[in-house]
Amino acid sequence: MNADADPRHFRSLNDLSRDQLLAILARGEEMAADRAHETDGAEPGPLAGRTVALIFEKSSTRTRVSFEVGIHQLGGMGLFLSSRDTQMGRGEPVADTARVLSGYVDGIMIRTFGQETVEELARHATVPVINGLTDRFHPCQLLADLLTIRQILGAERLETMTVAWLGDGNNMAHSWLNAAALLGFELRLAVPEGYDPDPEIVAEAEACASVVLTRDPEEAVRGAHVVSTDVWASMGQEEEAEARKAAFQPFQVNARLMELADPEAVFLHCLPAHRGEEVTAEVIDGPRSAVFQEAENRLHAQKALLLHLFR
DSSP: OOTTOOTTOBSSGGGSOHHHHHHHHHHHHHHHHOOGGGTOOSSOOTTTTOEEEEEESSOOSHHHHHHHHHHHHTTOEEEEEEGGGSGGGGTOOHHHHHHHHHTTOSEEEEEOSOHHHHHHHHHHOSSOEEEEEOSSOOHHHHHHHHHHHHHHHOGGGGGTOEEEEESOOSHHHHHHHHHHHHHOOEEEEEOOTTOOOOHHHHHHHHTTSOEEEESOHHHHHTTOSEEEEOOSSOTTOGGGHHHHHHHHGGGOBOHHHHTTSOTTOEEEEOSOOOBTTTBOHHHHTSTTBOHHHHHHHHHHHHHHHHHHHTO
């Protein structure tokens, strides 16, 4: 765990130790395998009587549904808050929002733009704060990705695998770097020039794991156990879409590229996907793709995270 980590919060994967991360993934796999307890209603759930505020400054399908359903299945209540309908959207200081919500709810999840918003919430909240996504990190998605790999390739592979990331050096790339630093697996990032991940985050990962930054997607994918990518233009980057399309075209994940990976390699994508751009339909809808299992695992991994934070 980093020196500035806070066990109350989940601002990034850096708020977890290796053992905590592995324990969350093991718990998530148990919850995915046995869901009977979610509906029997025989006993109050572990979050009975607890409310989690769910703040959305970015639109969402998977994050909103998985958190609301997961909190409900654990016996708690998720309270959806859109920035359009709260005082945050009208300029109330984040610190004031944190203090106010801490008096009403037992936890706060936020999906927003700047990482500084999550950090500010965490500084002033007296309840756990969860990063549901920022432009810098997407740690909840990485929990689901790692859980999917554990289910398909086995728990032992998490620390010995080679992961290939193709595309933007974005929040997903940063979270993959965080994960490599914690677990020590080899991470290869194939990124076009001008779209590199943050050098500071790369350096932190390089201190703990083998990290390769390349312009050659074939070098990244060759022999990899996991191949992952993301859309070329995320929310807020629509004006850059055409320039990005030109830069990222050589990094498309297609059948030819997947043939270079390990024979048992798994394809992952955080969704939504643009078939024919960052990935072909042949790959994302093919037998090596685990994207819908990965999407479901947002539910199970986040439930395990909630139990960790509310322990």
